[in-house]
Amino acid sequence: MELIKNLNISVDCVVFGYDIISKSLNLLLIHRYLESKSTKEVLVNDYVLTGYHIYEHETLDQSATRVLEELTGLSNTYKKQFKAFGDPNRLKDEKDAPWIDNEAFNQRTVTIAYYFLVKTEDVDLNSKQKAKWFPVSELPKLGFDHKKIILEAYEDLKLKCLTEPIIFELLPDKFTINEVQDLYKSILNVEIDNRNFRRKLIHKKYIIPLDEKQVGVSKKPAQLYMFSKDIYEKMHQKNYLINI
């Protein structure tokens, strides 16, 4: 199939990756570097989201999925289209001018922004020299309007993880209660009482204790659990609780 780009529309991918070892919520960013051919002066040196123009035959979802897969090799990950960014000047900041000149794309581009939830360990970055994980709390200098995009994605994620079981997208299939709690802490930046959290989670019918414990830990090994999406979807009736 012939690949025809639409220069007016792109997708950008905010890739959240959780590192269960360091308990760090990370973002996958691409290094952007440009120096002057004549003077060797560094013109651009920062990071951007991964993204690309859409192809004419693709849906937006397909486009985003493609871009993610090209970078990470992953498909079938959780994704959410959370906002479109279309300020006519969004690519026209002074800091981005050398880059834009170099790339020679000067059309207005509206970008449809997605975020993805993955496990850092699932991504092999060895073949991707320019890609690097950054903790959400220690972001580097960012190009274009990508800082804004990231912050909006993060806000959306914070809200979403309170009401939908997307947290389990960031965890291995088998996890401990404390690992879930640590993840919530990483995302929300709040302290959570372990006993109360534990009680709450264990009582959910879709949090299923396994006949397994952690292995290879140098302490009391914790009980492992799994999340049953099936049960969740059957049991969980939306409660229209007005909470303004």
Add this chain to the structure above:
Amino acid sequence: MELIKNLNISVDCVVFGYDIISKSLNLLLIHRYLESKSTKEVLVNDYVLTGYHIYEHETLDQSATRVLEELTGLSNTYKKQFKAFGDPNRLKDEKDAPWIDNEAFNQRTVTIAYYFLVKTEDVDLNSKQKAKWFPVSELPKLGFDHKKIILEAYEDLKLKCLTEPIIFELLPDKFTINEVQDLYKSILNVEIDNRNFRRKLIHKKYIIPLDEKQVGVSKKPAQLYMFSKDIYEKMHQKNYLINI
């Protein structure tokens, strides 16, 4: 300023209007009618959202705001960009073919969809022959992918009104508790116990009783209240309540 349209990108506006008299949540739709010039056969006869291509100098928000204002005369209304729709075949359904031929726009168009919250009474449709309100529960035949867009907007609204005080965008400045309850009923399609609802609302510090009662009603006049956005924003701390 010269107005240059971008044919690849449009905005569509899902306009929710609440009619406090009939207690009906409505949608503002545009009649789309086309008959064959030769045979007089009716080729297209349905309704669509109001929408238009974006201009090159506009932000997406400005574009949506412009489109809404052209139709309703309203500015400063609540709006939310809730999703982009970009299926390459979204305008290529058989039912839309005569219309597309007639309009002669055949480029792929990604639309950024917004919803707006207004009071039906604030909109003067006299000069807009083609525009009409429909109760959300009695939608007419819809063109393009607009049914899908509407349903997604409605779902978003249902969720949003549970956690943010957007309900008051649909009510007059002075309202009764029962009017708020009726509105929730109209949006959510659920029964709500009046006593519990009343107690809950009256205890909110940002729901302020006025020294006024309803006038001109042929029954016991109800106490009027107002919503203080100021107080809401100061008082309302986000409670990170995990509710999966």
Add this chain to the structure above:
DNA sequence: ATAATTAAACGTCATTTAAACACTAAGTAT
């Protein structure tokens, strides 16, 4: 073997919140 260490796991009480439920009060229209 024993002790020290570390994180997991458990339980209670006080408070808050939600759900269920039926009657009286206050005004208007006749």
Add this chain to the structure above:
DNA sequence: ATACTTAGTGTTTAAATGACGTTTAATTAT
């Protein structure tokens, strides 16, 4: 004065939440 209509009120029970300290099960060091 009476009928009518909607506004407005209170209690009880169950469930969920938040605050808080101690015990248990494993590994590591001696």
